[in-house]
Amino acid sequence: KQEVTQIPAALSVPEGENLVLNCSFTDSAIYNLQWFRQDPGKGLTSLLLIQSSQREQTSGRLNASLDKSSGRSTLYIAASQPGDSATYLCAVRVPPGGGADGLTFGKGTHLIIQP
Amino acid sequence: DVKVTQSSRYLVKRTGEKVFLECVQDMDHENMFWYRQDPGLGLRLIYFSYDVKMKEKGDIPEGYSVSREKKERFSLILESASTNQTSMYLCATRGSGGYNEQFFGPGTRLTVL
Numbered sequence: 001k002q003e004v005t006q007i008p009a010a011l012s013v014p015e016g017e018n019l020v021l022n023c024s025f026t027d028s029a030i031y032n033l034q035w036f037r038q039d040p041g042k043g044l045t046s047l048l049l050i051q052s053s054q055r056e057q058t059s060g061r062l063n064a065s066l067d068k069s070s071g072r073s074t075l076y077i078a079a080s081q082p083g084d085s086a087t088y089l090c091a092v093r094v095p096p097g098g099g100a101d102g103l104t105f106g107k108g109t110h111l112i113i114q115p
Numbered sequence: 116d117v118k119v120t121q122s123s124r125y126l127v128k129r130t131g132e133k134v135f136l137e138c139v140q141d142m143d144h145e146n147m148f149w150y151r152q153d154p155g156l157g158l159r160l161i162y163f164s165y166d167v168k169m170k171e172k173g174d175i176p177e178g179y180s181v182s183r184e185k186k187e188r189f190s191l192i193l194e195s196a197s198t199n200q201t202s203m204y205l206c207a208t209r210g211s212g213g214y215n216e217q218f219f220g221p222g223t224r225l226t227v228l
Contacts, residue, residue, distance in 0.1 A: 034216060043119075043205055044219040051214060089158070091217075102148050102160035102173055102207075103217055 002027045006090055006106035014114050015082060021075040021109045023090030028068050031093040034103065035064050035075050037086040044089065048075070080113045087111070117142045119208050119220035127226045134193040136223050138206030147189035148173075148207040148217070149181065158205065164189055196227045 003026045013019055023033070032051045036044040048057045048064040050073070056065040063076040077084060087110045091103035122137035138147065148163040150173075160173030162181040170181050178200060182190045193200055206220040 032214070036219075041222075041224070043221040044207075046216045046218060049214075049216045091158075093217075101146070101165065101171070102150070102163050103158075105158040107155070107157040 002030075002092060002094060002104045004090060004092055004104050004106035006088075006109050008109060009107070010110040010112075012112040012114060013080060015080060017080050018076065018078050019080055019111075021077070021088050021090075021111070023073040023075070023106055025071045025073075025092050025104075027094070028071050029095060030068065031095045033064075033066055033073050034091050034093070035062075035073075036089040036091065038089060038108070039086050047088075082113045082115050085111055085113045117144075117208065117218040119206060119218055121204075121206055121220040121223050123223050124221060125224045125226075127228065128193075128196050129228050130197060132193075132196050132227075134196050134225070134227075136191040136193075136204055136206075136225070138189045138191075138208075138220055140187055140189075140208040140218075142208065142210070142218075143186065144208040145186070145211045146209040147183065148209070149179075149189070149191045150205045150207065151175070152203040152205060152222075161191065198227050201225060201227045 005024045007022045034049045035047040038044050050057045050066045061078040066073045087108040089108045091105045118141045149161040150158045152158045164170045164183040180192045204223045207217045209217045
């Protein structure tokens with residue numbers, strides 16, 4: 001069964017720093033990987049989607065990479081801002097026929113950017 | 116932009132009550148999902164639907180049922196609510212094909228007393 005792990009569970013850094021959030025998954029047979037952010041008490045906002053054939057995706061100050069063979073993804077946030085404070089979730093989708101067709105989530109990294 | 120709405124942000128019910136959580140999407144997506152989110156356990160899939168009147172069990176379907184009578188609407192039903200169903204419930208939607216993002220609604224915080 002696919003398991004997704006996110007390290008660290010929590011991170012606090014000063015404003016302006018570049019930072020990396022890590023995600024690992026146990027079964028490399030994924031369809032795609034999606035990064036989300038979640039603000040307290042709210043739903044999830046999709047940040048980036050990487051297909052299994054891609055190595056990275058970029059959106060503004062965010063860059064996500066995928067190394068499917070080693071079961072790893074990273075989310076790079078450049079020039080962090082207090083508004084980036086949130087919980088960041090990584091999720092993988094298995095190929096059709098591989099079980100329930102939802103996403104398997106990590107437990108998230110709680111990020112605080114200090115002003 | 117995809118819009119996913121959920122009928123309530125906060126809901127308080129009593130043990131044994133029948134509870135309906137509704138989700139509506141405006142993007143004509145075939146696939147809809149219900150998850151619950153709990154501290155320390157993360158998000159877990161309850162049920163999903165890939166077409167009208169079609170449903171599949173997720174990882175934790177026990178104590179829940181679903182209904183999808185129209186493409187845009189997916190309902191989660193707690194036949195007899197219990198305290199261990201107190202949770203944040205999140206609805207999501209996704210278009211057909213393998214290259215689509217999943218989009219989430221704002222969530223319903225359900226408390227069962």
